[in-house]
Amino acid sequence: MSSFTLPFFPEEASSIAGEVDAMFAVWLAISLFFTALIAALILIFVVRYRRRADDEVGKSEHAGIWLEVTWSVIPLLIMLAMFAWGAKVFFVAHRAPADAVEYWAFGKQWMWKFQHPEGNREINHLHVPLGQAIKLSMTSEDVIHDFAVPAFRIKQDVNPGTYTFTWFRPTRIGTYHLFCDQYCGAEHSKMVGSVIVMDPRDYAAWLAGGAAAGQSPVAAGAQLFSSLACVTCHEMGPGRFARGPSLQGLFGRQVVLEGGRTVLADEAYIRESIVQPLAKIVKGWQPIMPTYQGQVSEEQLAQLIAFIKSLGNAPAMATGAEHPPGTLAPGDSGITGAASAPAPQK
Amino acid sequence: MDTNSAAALDRPSYLTDGYGWKSWLLTRDHKRIAILYLVSITFFFALGGIFAMLIRLELLTPEGDLVQASTYNKLFTMHGVIMVFLFLIPSIPATLGNFFVPLMIGAKDLAFPRINLLSWYIYILGGAFTLWALIHGGVDTGWTFYTPFSTTYSNTYVVSTALGVFILGFSSILTGLNFIVTIHRMRAPGMTWFRLPLFIWAHYATSLIMVLGTPVIAVTLLMVAVERVLHLGLFDPKLGGDPILFQHLFWFYSHPAVYIMVLPGMGVISELIAAFARKRIYGYRFVAFSSMAIAVLGFLVWGHHLFLTGQSVYAATIFSVISMLVAVPSAIKVFNWTATLYEGSISFQTPMLYALGFIGLFTIGGLTGVMLATLGLDLHVHDTYFIIAHFHYVMVGGTIMAYLGGLHYWWPKMTGKLYAGFASKLSALLVFVGFNLTFFPQFILGYLGMPRRYWTYAPEFQVWNVLSTAGASILGVGYLLPLCYLTWSLFKGKQADANPWGAKGLEWQTTSPPPTYNFDEPVVVTEPPYSYVAEQHVVGQQEVESA
Amino acid sequence: MHSSGHVALQHHFDDLDTQREASTFGMWVFLCTEILFFGGLFLLYVIYRQRFHGVFVQASRHLDVKWGGINTAVLICSSLTMALSIWAAQINRRKLVVVFLLVTMAFGATFLGIKAIEYGDKFHHHLVPGANFHYACPPGEECHPEQAQIFFSLYFCLTGLHAMHMVVGLGILSCLLLPAWRGRYNAEWHNPLECSGLYWHFVDIVWIFLFPLLYLIGRHVA
Amino acid sequence: MAEEHAAEHDGHVPSRKPYFMVWAALMIFTGLTVWVAGLNLGPFNDVAALIIAFTKATLVVLIFMHVAHSSRLTKLTVVSGLVWLLIMISLTLGDYVTRGWLDTFAANR
Numbered sequence A: 001m002s003s004f005t006l007p008f009f010p011e012e013a014s015s016i017a018g019e020v021d022a023m024f025a026v027w028l029a030i031s032l033f034f035t036a037l038i039a040a041l042i043l044i045f046v047v048r049y050r051r052r053a054d055d056e057v058g059k060s061e062h063a064g065i066w067l068e069v070t071w072s073v074i075p076l077l078i079m080l081a082m083f084a085w086g087a088k089v090f091f092v093a094h095r096a097p098a099d100a101v102e103y104w105a106f107g108k109q110w111m112w113k114f115q116h117p118e119g120n121r122e123i124n125h126l127h128v129p130l131g132q133a134i135k136l137s138m139t140s141e142d143v144i145h146d147f148a149v150p151a152f153r154i155k156q157d158v159n160p161g162t163y164t165f166t167w168f169r170p171t172r173i174g175t176y177h178l179f180c181d182q183y184c185g186a187e188h189s190k191m192v193g194s195v196i197v198m199d200p201r202d203y204a205a206w207l208a209g210g211a212a213a214g215q216s217p218v219a220a221g222a223q224l225f226s227s228l229a230c231v232t233c234h235e236m237g238p239g240r241f242a243r244g245p246s247l248q249g250l251f252g253r254q255v256v257l258e259g260g261r262t263v264l265a266d267e268a269y270i271r272e273s274i275v276q277p278l279a280k281i282v283k284g285w286q287p288i289m290p291t292y293q294g295q296v297s298e299e300q301l302a303q304l305i306a307f308i309k310s311l312g313n314a315p316a317m318a319t320g321a322e323h324p325p326g327t328l329a330p331g332d333s334g335i336t337g338a339a340s341a342p343a344p345q346k
Numbered sequence B: 001m002d003t004n005s006a007a008a009l010d011r012p013s014y015l016t017d018g019y020g021w022k023s024w025l026l027t028r029d030h031k032r033i034a035i036l037y038l039v040s041i042t043f044f045f046a047l048g049g050i051f052a053m054l055i056r057l058e059l060l061t062p063e064g065d066l067v068q069a070s071t072y073n074k075l076f077t078m079h080g081v082i083m084v085f086l087f088l089i090p091s092i093p094a095t096l097g098n099f100f101v102p103l104m105i106g107a108k109d110l111a112f113p114r115i116n117l118l119s120w121y122i123y124i125l126g127g128a129f130t131l132w133a134l135i136h137g138g139v140d141t142g143w144t145f146y147t148p149f150s151t152t153y154s155n156t157y158v159v160s161t162a163l164g165v166f167i168l169g170f171s172s173i174l175t176g177l178n179f180i181v182t183i184h185r186m187r188a189p190g191m192t193w194f195r196l197p198l199f200i201w202a203h204y205a206t207s208l209i210m211v212l213g214t215p216v217i218a219v220t221l222l223m224v225a226v227e228r229v230l231h232l233g234l235f236d237p238k239l240g241g242d243p244i245l246f247q248h249l250f251w252f253y254s255h256p257a258v259y260i261m262v263l264p265g266m267g268v269i270s271e272l273i274a275a276f277a278r279k280r281i282y283g284y285r286f287v288a289f290s291s292m293a294i295a296v297l298g299f300l301v302w303g304h305h306l307f308l309t310g311q312s313v314y315a316a317t318i319f320s321v322i323s324m325l326v327a328v329p330s331a332i333k334v335f336n337w338t339a340t341l342y343e344g345s346i347s348f349q350t351p352m353l354y355a356l357g358f359i360g361l362f363t364i365g366g367l368t369g370v371m372l373a374t375l376g377l378d379l380h381v382h383d384t385y386f387i388i389a390h391f392h393y394v395m396v397g398g399t400i401m402a403y404l405g406g407l408h409y410w411w412p413k414m415t416g417k418l419y420a421g422f423a424s425k426l427s428a429l430l431v432f433v434g435f436n437l438t439f440f441p442q443f444i445l446g447y448l449g450m451p452r453r454y455w456t457y458a459p460e461f462q463v464w465n466v467l468s469t470a471g472a473s474i475l476g477v478g479y480l481l482p483l484c485y486l487t488w489s490l491f492k493g494k495q496a497d498a499n500p501w502g503a504k505g506l507e508w509q510t511t512s513p514p515p516t517y518n519f520d521e522p523v524v525v526t527e528p529p530y531s532y533v534a535e536q537h538v539v540g541q542q543e544v545e546s547a
Numbered sequence C: 001m002h003s004s005g006h007v008a009l010q011h012h013f014d015d016l017d018t019q020r021e022a023s024t025f026g027m028w029v030f031l032c033t034e035i036l037f038f039g040g041l042f043l044l045y046v047i048y049r050q051r052f053h054g055v056f057v058q059a060s061r062h063l064d065v066k067w068g069g070i071n072t073a074v075l076i077c078s079s080l081t082m083a084l085s086i087w088a089a090q091i092n093r094r095k096l097v098v099v100f101l102l103v104t105m106a107f108g109a110t111f112l113g114i115k116a117i118e119y120g121d122k123f124h125h126h127l128v129p130g131a132n133f134h135y136a137c138p139p140g141e142e143c144h145p146e147q148a149q150i151f152f153s154l155y156f157c158l159t160g161l162h163a164m165h166m167v168v169g170l171g172i173l174s175c176l177l178l179p180a181w182r183g184r185y186n187a188e189w190h191n192p193l194e195c196s197g198l199y200w201h202f203v204d205i206v207w208i209f210l211f212p213l214l215y216l217i218g219r220h221v222a
Numbered sequence D: 001m002a003e004e005h006a007a008e009h010d011g012h013v014p015s016r017k018p019y020f021m022v023w024a025a026l027m028i029f030t031g032l033t034v035w036v037a038g039l040n041l042g043p044f045n046d047v048a049a050l051i052i053a054f055t056k057a058t059l060v061v062l063i064f065m066h067v068a069h070s071s072r073l074t075k076l077t078v079v080s081g082l083v084w085l086l087i088m089i090s091l092t093l094g095d096y097v098t099r100g101w102l103d104t105f106a107a108n109r
C-alpha cells in the first residue's frame, strides 16, 4: 500500500534540486548542533544545579561581555554565510540560462493551462524534454496562484495583470507533482497536475502525435499583430515613416520615456504598453496608441509578447526563431549537476 | 504566612472589593480587566482549538471525506483568524501584562484605566463581528486576506471579518498605548529603567509594535472592505492595481505582529527562569535591549513573506539579510537564559517545566525561521507545511508554553489559590510531547512538498498526517487539563501565600490576591531586579503544588 | 504638591502634573498611530503615483484647486483659533475659551461643507469610482479610465478618512464646550483642551499634505 | 517639562504672538505652494510641494502643538512616527523601483 511508505525527502529531478538540498542539509546540521548544544547545556545545568535546600539561592554573576559577543557574532556569521549561499541560488533560480526555451503557463481557478513553443497546449499536465532548460512565463486570469514542483525545488506565484517567471532543467525522467501553492479558493487543493519529463525523442514523438497541436505563440502573435492593426502604426522594417515606434529589437532594451525616465522593456512593460499605453509614453511619441484592454485575452497577450520578443535585434523581421544566433551559449547558471542539454528540437 | 498578615486580610482584595456583574463589567481595575480578558481569550482559544481538531481530522485521510472543500477553507481561516487576532495577540499582554505591569513597577493602576476597560469592550465588539461572520457561514480567505481573492472572488463574509479584525486592532493599540505611558510615567520611586523586570522591557517593546504597526493593518483591512463593498479600485489588477501592494501592507504589520506574539512570552520566560533558578538573569541589559532590537528590526523584514510573489529579487535580498539580523537578538536571549541556569538553584515547579519547554521549542521554531529567511530554501518550502510547522513551533511551542508557564506562575497571585501539582506537571509533559508529535511531522511533510491550505493531498503524505493528528489529540488533552484543575483550584484550592515561590519582584510583596490599588503602603524600590542574595533570609517556599 | 486634591485628579495618579504629562504623552502616542493609519493610504498613493504618473497628473486636474485652497486656508485658521482657545485658558479667560472653540468648530463645519460641495460635484461628473464611474478624456489626449479610477479611489479614501477625522474632531470639541463654559479649563488645568487641540492640529497637518498631493500635481500642465 | 509648567503657574502669561506669526506663514506657504505647482519644474514640482508641506507641518507641530517647548520624549514620539512611515514607504518603493532590474532571461543580453 502506497500510503504506508515513509518518505523523508522528495525526489531530486532538476538541476537546482541538488544545491537546494545541500543547503538544507547544512542548515539541518547547524540547527541540530545548536539545538543539541542548548538542550545539553540545559539538562546539565538543571541537574547539576538543582535546588537542594529550600532557602538556597543561585549565584548571580555579571555578564561577561566576551561571552555575549561570542554568542552574537558566531550565529551572525553563520547566518550571513547561509544568506549569501541562499541568495546565490535564488538569483540562479530567477535567471533562465541562455539555452532556455520559453513555455507559457496560465493559472485560472482551478486549472493550469500550458502552451509549448511549438504551439501544443495542455491542461494541468506539462510534458517537457529531459535536460532542456525551460523558462516558464506565467500569468493568471483571476486570483493569485502559485506554480510549484517540489521535485524541481522551484516555486513562483502567478499573478493577475502581470508576468512572473521561473525556470528549471529536468534531470530525471518521470512524472512529478505540480501543485498550486497559493491559496486560490474552494478547489485550491484540486489545482494540481503533473510535470512529465520525457526522453527528448519521446517528447518529439509526443509533440508530433496526438497532443493538441496549434500555431506556435510567435506565429499566432504575428497574425494578431496584423489582425489587431498594430502593424498600421508599428510598421516593420527600417527607415519607414510610422506613427508608432519600431518594435524591432525592443525587448530587453532600456526605453527612454517622456520625462526622461528609462525602463527596461520586459514582458510586463510590453503588456502594459498594450493594455495601458498611456502609463508610460516613449520619448518623442504622441500618446495616441489605443488601449487593447479587454480586447485581447491573456493568452493572446502572451502571443503578442512572444512575437515582439522574437523580433530580436535582427534588422529584418525574424520569423519565429526563438533566439538570435550566437546567444545559444551553454547555461551560465553555475549550477552543478545539470545534465548536458540536448539542443531543442524544432 | 507573613505578608498575608491578618491586618492586610481585613480589607478586601481586588476580588472581594465589590460583587455582582456591574462591579466587573464597569470596573477600572487593571486586575479585574485582566480577568475579563482571561475568560474571553480562553473562550476563543477553545473555539480556535476546536477548528484545529476538525482540520486535523479532515487531514487524517488524503481524500476530502469529513467536510467539503469550502468548509475546510473556512475552518483554517477561522482557526487562523481566531488564534492570531482573538487569542495570541491579546493573550499575554492583555491578561498577564494587564495584571502585572502596574504591579511590577509599583503603580496603582495603568495610566488610563477607562481606556483599558474600553479596550476590552472593543475586543468584545471585534470578537462579535468575527463570530457574526462565523455563524452566518464563515470566511474562506485564509487569515492573510490576500487580494484579489478577498476583494473580488470570495463570496463569504469577508467584510464583517475584516471589520472585526479592524476593530480588534484598536483594542490592541489602546493596550499598547496604555503600557507605554504607564511604563514611562507611573514607575514607583526608585524604579529606574534598569531596575525594571525583563517582563516590563518585553511589554514595552511589544507596545511599540502594537502602536506603530497595528494602525497599518487596520487601514489595510478597511481598504479591503471598501474595495469589496464600494468597488473602489485599490488593489484590483483589472484596473492596473497591484495585489502585491496589499501583501506589503499586510505584512508590514503582520511580521512585527509575530513579535507582538512572542516578545511578551520571552518576558515571561525571563521571569520564570530568574524565579526558579533564584538568580539574576545573566546579561540583564543584553536581554532587555534585545527586546528593543527585535521590536525595531522586526519592522524591516516583512518582505520575507513575499519572496516568491513577484517582489523584486533585490528587495528580497535586502529583506533576507535583515531577517537574519533580527535573529541575533533572539539568539542572545536564548543563550542568556541558558547561562542563567548555570550555578542557579533550580527547582522543577510546573512553570519552570513550561519555561524549559519554551526554550527548546522556540529554538527549533526560530532556527527553521532562519531557514525560511534563506532565499534559496524558501524557494522550495514557501507555502508548504514547513511554514505551518515553523510558526506553530514559535507560536504554540513558544508563546503558548510561555503563556501557560506564566499563568501557572502567577495563578496564586491572581486568584489567591494553589493548584494541584501532579496534574499540572502531567499537563506540561503532555503538551510538550503532544506538541512535538503534532508539528514535527509537518516539517517533513513540508520538505516533501505538501502545500498548506490543502483539503486533499497526495496519498504518499498520509503517514505523517496521521502522526500529526494523533499528536494533536494528545495536545488537546494537554490543554484541557489546565482548564480543569485551574478551575477546580478556584473552589477547592489551598489559600496561597503572598510569595509562594520565594520569588523576587514587587508583585510578590503584596498580598495574594492584591488589593484594589495593589499595595497597602507606598512602594519605594531600592535594589535591582532579581536580587537573590544568599545571606538574606529567603521566604520559605510554600508547599505550593500539593493542594 | 499644590495640585493634589484637585477635582480633576484621578486616584491612581499622585498629582496633577503626572496626570497631565501622562495624558499629553498618551495623546502623542495616539497621534503616532494616526500617522501610520493614514500612512497605509499614503503608501498606496506613492506607489500608484510612481506607476501611473501621467494619469495621476491628468486626473488631478479634475479637482478644483480653488475649493481645495480655500479649505486649506479654512483649516489653518481653525488651527489658529484652536491654539488661541488654549491660550485663553492659560490666562484664565473663560469666555474667550468658549468663543475660540466655537469659532474653531465653525471653521471645521465650513471645511466639511465645502468638502460636501466638492463631493457633490464629483458625483455629478461621474467621478465617483464604482459602477457609475465615467471618466471623460480630455480632448486630444489619450486617457485611462481604470487608472484614473484608482486616482479617484485614493482621493475619496484619503479625503473621506480625513473628513471622518474632522467629524470626530467636531464631536470632541463640542464635548469641551460645556466644561469650558463652566470654567473648568484654566491656567492650572486645561489638559482635555490641550489634548483635543493636538488632535485637531494633527488633522490639519494631514490636509496640509493632501492638498498639494491631490489637487496640485496636475497644475503645471493645465 | 515640570519647570516649564511651574513657570506657567507662576503667573507667566503665554504670548499669542507666535500663533499669529505661524498662521501668517502658513497662509503664505499655501499661496506659495499653489504658485509653484503652476510652474513646470519637472520632477522638482513634487520636491517643492513636499518641502513646503513639511515646512508647514513642522511649524504647526512646533508652535501650535507646543512641541518646541516639550520634553525630548514627545519629540522622539513625533519623529518615530515619521521614521516608521518612511520605513514603510521606502522599503516598499524599493521593491517597485527595482522590479524590472533583473533580466530574467540570460538570452536577452
Ligand code: HEA
Residues within 6 Å of the ligand: A030, A034, A038, A074, A075, A076, A078, A079, B144, B258, B259, B261, B262, B304, B305, B323, B324, B326, B327, B328, B330, B331, B332, B334, B362, B363, B364, B365, B366, B367, B368, B369, B370, B371, B372, B373, B374, B378, B381, B382, B383, B387, B390, B391, B394, B395, B398, B399
Ligand atoms: C511568534 C511568531 C513568530 C516568530 C517569533 C517568528 C520568528 C521568525 N520567523 Fe516566522 N512566521 C510566523 C511566526 C513567527 N515567526 C508565522 C505566523 C508565519 C507564517 C504566516 C503565514 O504565511 O500564514 C511565519 C513565516 C515566516 C517566513 C515566511 C515563509 C514563507 O511564507 O515562505 C519567514 C521567512 O523568512 C520567517 C522567518 C522567521 C525568522 C527569521 C524568525 C526569527 O525571529 C527567529 C529567530 C530565532 C532563532 C534563530 C532561534 C534562537 C537562536 C539560536 C538558538 C542561536 C543559533 C542560531 C543560528 C546559528 C541561526 N517566518
Ligand code: HEA
Residues within 6 Å of the ligand: B045, B046, B047, B048, B049, B050, B052, B053, B055, B056, B076, B077, B079, B080, B081, B083, B084, B087, B088, B141, B142, B143, B144, B388, B392, B395, B396, B400, B438, B451, B452, B453, B454, B455, B472, B475, B476, B477, B479, B480, B483
Ligand atoms: C496562536 C496561533 C495558533 C494556535 C494556538 C494553533 C494551534 C493549532 N493549530 Fe494552527 N494555525 C495558525 C495558528 C495557530 N494554530 C495559523 C495562523 C494558521 C494559518 C491559517 C491560514 O492558513 O490562514 C494555522 C493553520 C493550521 C493548520 C494548517 C491548515 C492548512 O493549511 O490547511 C493546521 C494543520 O494541522 C493547524 C493545526 C493546529 C493544531 C493541531 C493546533 C493545536 O495546538 C490546537 C490544540 C488546542 C485544542 C485542541 C483546544 C484545547 C481544548 C480546550 C481549551 C477545550 C475545548 C473544548 C472542548 C473540545 C470540549 N493549524
Ligand code: CUA
Residues within 6 Å of the ligand: A107, A108, A109, A110, A144, A145, A146, A180, A181, A182, A183, A184, A185, A188, A189, A191
Ligand atoms: Cu490556484 Cu491555489
Ligand SMILES: [Cu+2]
Residues within 6 Å of the ligand: B254, B255, B258, B301, B302, B304, B305
Ligand atoms: Cu515574518
